[in-house]
Amino acid sequence: xxxxxxxxxxxxxxxxxxxxxxxxxxxxxxxxxxxxxxxxxxxxxxxxxxxxxxxxxxxxxxxxxxxxxxxxxxxxxxxxxxxxxxxxxxxxxxxxxxxxxxxxxxxxxxxxxxxxxxxxxxxxxxxxxxxxxxxxxxxxxxxxxxxxxxxxxxxxxxxxxxxxxxxxxxxxxxxx
Numbered sequence: 001x002x003x004x005x006x007x008x009x010x011x012x013x014x015x016x017x018x019x020x021x022x023x024x025x026x027x028x029x030x031x032x033x034x035x036x037x038x039x040x041x042x043x044x045x046x047x048x049x050x051x052x053x054x055x056x057x058x059x060x061x062x063x064x065x066x067x068x069x070x071x072x073x074x075x076x077x078x079x080x081x082x083x084x085x086x087x088x089x090x091x092x093x094x095x096x097x098x099x100x101x102x103x104x105x106x107x108x109x110x111x112x113x114x115x116x117x118x119x120x121x122x123x124x125x126x127x128x129x130x131x132x133x134x135x136x137x138x139x140x141x142x143x144x145x146x147x148x149x150x151x152x153x154x155x156x157x158x159x160x161x162x163x164x165x166x167x168x169x170x171x172x173x174x175x176x
Contacts, residue, residue: 001133003101004141006119008148012155014109017117018081020155021105025073025083026055031154032147033163034059036171041072050076050083067091074102081107097129097136103144117151119144 010017020031029038041054054072068090075084088100101123108116121144123129123136150161160168168174 001123001125003123003137004121004144006144006148008117008152010115010117010152010155012115013113014081014107014115017115017155018107022083023051025052028057031160032150033161033167047073047076049078097125097132099124099126101140117148119148
């Protein structure tokens with residue numbers, strides 16, 4: 001079910017932005033505020049051309065063994081600077097209206113020093129999630145936008161977004 005389409009302009013060359021999203025796929029915890037720790041998934045089948053199978057992203061909770069996203073690259077197109085990622089929330093003891101969500105992330109060249117990132121998201125809802133569709137859509141659209149806004153800040157400044165810094169301090173982690 002279609003959820004969100006977000007776009008943002010980034011003042012960095014397309015290859016530099018693509019490197020962060022593809023080659024550095026596992027290192028999302030460096031710039032995305034909601035991700036505390038990200039680790040490479042090493043079991044499974046890697047999609048042709050992809051740098052990794054996927055990543056395990058620890059979110060929200062601090063303690064080990066809590067909720068995390070299992071994010072698997074399901075399609076990878078180096079030439080067109082596009083990757084598709086399926087995200088499944090694991091170890092979640094609370095109700096989630098979603099079974100999973102899929103992000104198609106594309107980087108387009110505007111000019112030599114400017115890129116556009118397009119984040120196209122859809123969700124697979126549980127039966128009880130359908131009455132909550134509009135809330136899920138609003139939440140996921142905001143999540144996607146915050147993510148690309150944090151990417152934009154990281155690419156433009158070389159530093160994490162202030163939201164990321166605030167989370168690091170909250171978690172008692174050092175700011176790099």
